[in-house]
Amino acid sequence: MPRNCVARAVIKEGKALLYIPDPAQAIAPHGIEPAWLEVFYNPRMEFNRDLSVVALSVYREHLAPVKDFYVAEPLTATGVRPIRYAIEVNGDLKLVAGDIDECAVSFARDNVRLNGLDEVVAVYHKDARELLFATRWILDRPPLVVDIDPFGSPAPYLDAAISVIGNKGLLAVTATDLAVLEGSKHRAALRKYGVSIRKTPESKEIGIRVLLGYIARIAASHDKAIYPLLSYYADHYIRIYVQIMRGARRADRMLEESLGYAYYCPSEKRTYLIRDPPSCTGYESPVPIGPLWTSNLNDVNFIVKLIDETSVREYLNTQTRIMDLLNTIKCEAELEEYGLHLRVEQAASFARTSMPRIEALLSTLEDAGHRACRSHYSPTSIRTSADYKEVIRFLLASL
Numbered sequence: 081m082p083r084n085c086v087a088r089a090v091i092k093e094g095k096a097l098l099y100i101p102d103p104a105q106a107i108a109p110h111g112i113e114p115a116w117l118e119v120f121y122n123p124r125m126e127f128n129r130d131l132s133v134v135a136l137s138v139y140r141e142h143l144a145p146v147k148d149f150y151v152a153e154p155l156t157a158t159g160v161r162p163i164r165y166a167i168e169v170n171g172d173l174k175l176v177a178g179d180i181d182e183c184a185v186s187f188a189r190d191n192v193r194l195n196g197l198d199e200v201v202a203v204y205h206k207d208a209r210e211l212l213f214a215t216r217w218i219l220d221r222p223p224l225v226v227d228i229d230p231f232g233s234p235a236p237y238l239d240a241a242i243s244v245i246g247n248k249g250l251l252a253v254t255a256t257d258l259a260v261l262e263g264s265k266h267r268a269a270l271r272k273y274g275v276s277i278r279k280t281p282e283s284k285e286i287g288i289r290v291l292l293g294y295i296a297r298i299a300a301s302h303d304k305a306i307y308p309l310l311s312y313y314a315d316h317y318i319r320i321y322v323q324i325m326r327g328a329r330r331a332d333r334m335l336e337e338s339l340g341y342a343y344y345c346p347s348e349k350r351t352y353l354i355r356d357p358p359s360c361t362g363y364e365s366p367v368p369i370g371p372l373w374t375s376n377l378n379d380v381n382f383i384v385k386l387i388d389e390t391s392v393r394e395y396l397n398t399q400t401r402i403m404d405l406l407n408t409i410k411c412e413a414e415l416e417e418y419g420l421h422l423r424v425e426q427a428a429s430f431a432r433t434s435m436p437r438i439e440a441l442l443s444t445l446e447d448a449g450h451r452a453c454r455s456h457y458s459p460t461s462i463r464t465s466a467d468y469k470e471v472i473r474f475l476l477a478s479l
């Protein structure tokens with residue numbers, strides 16, 4: 081093997097056996113730092129991968145019940161994703177994986193062999209974009225699933241991914257550059273995603289909408305449209321699953337209906353997802369953020385099927401956490417049309433009241449005929465059909 085590409089440990093993740101690099105290479109003050117390992121492997125991302133297995137299974141069964149099911153994962157590191165998809169997603173799959181790093185390719189190929197998948201998973205030593213374009217020759221038809229799971233921003237890989245993916249294909253994207261997507265690095269956000277942005281209380285959801293908006297604009301340039309199935313934030317990353325549909329008219333409609341701006345009112349500590357700028361309390365002007373995705377982030381039917389599929393996968397180490405997340409997102413998805421999730425501590429600070437108990441606030445809203453539930457973005461976030469002014473009134477009334 082080149083460099084020090086010596087596998088040091090064998091672990092089991094999901095139903096896959098994996099050689100992983102020696103964790104002693106990467107001991108940081110906060111624990112193991114995956115980026116310091118000879119080859120990237122982050123045990124904390126097992127949750128992300130478990131949910132990916134579930135998402136691909138549901139997509140395959142309900143949205144793409146075809147015989148030739150091809151998957152591309154061009155930033156593969158140890159090869160854990162394609163191997164797990166090959167073993168754990170029902171039915172036959174053919175997978176193409178790759179990495180620019182020779183050590184990663186050695187690990188991934190050894191792992192493919194370890195799991196007896198030489199006929200199913202092919203691993204290439206290529207730049208991700210080169211590999212994506214080469215799928216045209218490697219496979220006899222376009223990949224139906226492309227999984228982009230980089231360290232940092234997915235932006236450099238999205239054009240290639242969207243251009244090669246098959247019609248009605250599933251694009252899965254991880255983004256860990258949250259300082260950019262959430263508005264702390266506004267110059268980088270303009271550079272990488274072409275958006276004007278600033279940090280707001282709802283920045284995690286804004287980050288998802290910025291990423292989706294960027295993907296939508298790239299898709300439109302290829303006469304394609306996107307349809308979000310699942311979008312979530314966890315452990316300092318964003319993960320989204322969108323279906324990519326061919327059609328220039330569809331793309332036009334998507335841009336017209338689903339791309340726009342959010343407006344932040346600093347004095348109100350609130351961002352509004354509306355067509356026209358609001359008039360903010362006081363003399364401050366609303367700050368436009370965008371362009372970003374203004375339509376729904378999740379498909380309720382898809383989420384329900386994910387819940388069913390997760391419930392029968394008892395072997396998943398993160399089954400309970402996935403169920404909790406999906407159940408929260410299901411309720412959120414039903415309330416997305418009413419605007420962004422709401423950070424109750426920010427609302428309480430604007431209203432100059434003390435922080436209420438979240439359960440008590442949810443009951444108050446429901447007693448008044450509104451719908452309301454917790455949001456997955458933080459323990460103090462909710463979604464509700466009540467507008468911001470009403471929430472503020474409830475907070476003042478509870479004094």
Ligand SMILES: C[S@@+](CC[C@H](N)C(=O)[O-])C[C@H]1O[C@@H](n2cnc3c(N)ncnc32)[C@H](O)[C@@H]1O
Nearest residue numbers: 120155156157179180181184207208229230231
């Ligand atoms: C975050 S890791 C991938 C983790 C993996 N998907 C998993 O679930 O464990 C990112 C990988 O992308 C590889 N990489 C970085 N730039 C690349 C490029 N331009 N083309 C292909 N691979 C690249 C790195 O070598 C690294 O192994």
